Amino acid sequence: MFGKGSKLYSIVGMKCPRCHEGPLWRSPFYKLKLYDMHESCPVCGLKYEREVGFWWGAMYVAYTFSSGALLIVMLVTLLVLKWELPAVFTAVGITALIGFTYNARLARSAWINMVVHYNPNWRKENEENEKKLSEAKPEAAPIGTPQ
Numbered sequence: 673m674f675g676k677g678s679k680l681y682s683i684v685g686m687k688c689p690r691c692h693e694g695p696l697w698r699s700p701f702y703k704l705k706l707y708d709m710h711e712s713c714p715v716c717g718l719k720y721e722r723e724v725g726f727w728w729g730a731m732y733v734a735y736t737f738s739s740g741a742l743l744i745v746m747l748v749t750l751l752v753l754k755w756e757l758p759a760v761f762t763a764v765g766i767t768a769l770i771g772f773t774y775n776a777r778l779a780r781s782a783w784i785n786m787v788v789h790y791n792p793n794w795r796k797e798n799e800e801n802e803k804k805l806s807e808a809k810p811e812a813a814p815i816g817t818p819q
């Protein structure tokens with residue numbers, strides 16, 4: 673369930689959703705470079721931004737994740753630990769600040785995993801696609817040569 677090939681492995685491990693090997697990010701989240709993301713997977717070559725504006729959807733996922741996490745912090749500090757309201761809001765604020773970068777990245781990881789699925793045969797499919805492309809390409813004459 674948590675091993676390579678599962679969605680959770682890719683989402684939490686922030687790995688490429690297709691090969692589960694290449695990293696999504698160039699730097700760790702605590703470096704606070706919010707979206708320091710590879711353009712494509714360094715291992716299988718999958719382009720991460722699937723289309724223009726693809727990452728807009730990840731904002732809704734980030735909102736859901738952060739709302740859930742902050743609600744849990746609020747309920748635990750308020751109902752279980754019985755803290756006063758100013759302390760509860762301070763805890764929620766600190767959690768939001770600390771978790772901001774990680775949450776934004778986790779949301780992108782979850783978002784791309786909704787669209788792209790694990791494919792252990794990606795090498796074979798890449799080779800087939802390249803073969804198809806090379807067959808489909810007509811012999812192009814250099815520009816300026818008479819036809």
Ligand SMILES: [Zn+2]
Nearest residue numbers: 688691713716
């Ligand atoms: Zn990959």
